[in-house]
Amino acid sequence: MYKISRQIDFCYAHRLLGHQGKCRFLHGHHGRARITISAEKLNEMGMVMDFGDIRGTLEAWIDAELDHRTILCREDPLAAVLRERGEPVVIFEENPTAENLARFIYEKGREMGLPVTEVRVWETPKCSAIYGR
């Protein structure tokens, strides 16, 4: 099995409903997503995939849709307030944890037809969550 990965940095704000600690307050992260793509065989160029193909698809989407956005749970009353003010808000069905963010990016990559096998999201340099198969 061959694997390639590309790291994408992006900034976002979020808060976690029901959290007992500081994460219940709106705060921001300089996050990093690492997209891993796997293949049993290499293509005629000797590659799993051209790195540029990740940049042109999933990285472009993260840059346009997640970077400098506020990510909130659908039940968060703050979502309506921010939208009223013209702030771009991304809505998750569940709390916008690093775990759910990793799954969100993974599923978007799959939807785009990329053979994504793992997405790792760092909320901080020390803490990350992985979603994959």
Ligand SMILES: [Zn+2]
């Ligand atoms: Zn956080």
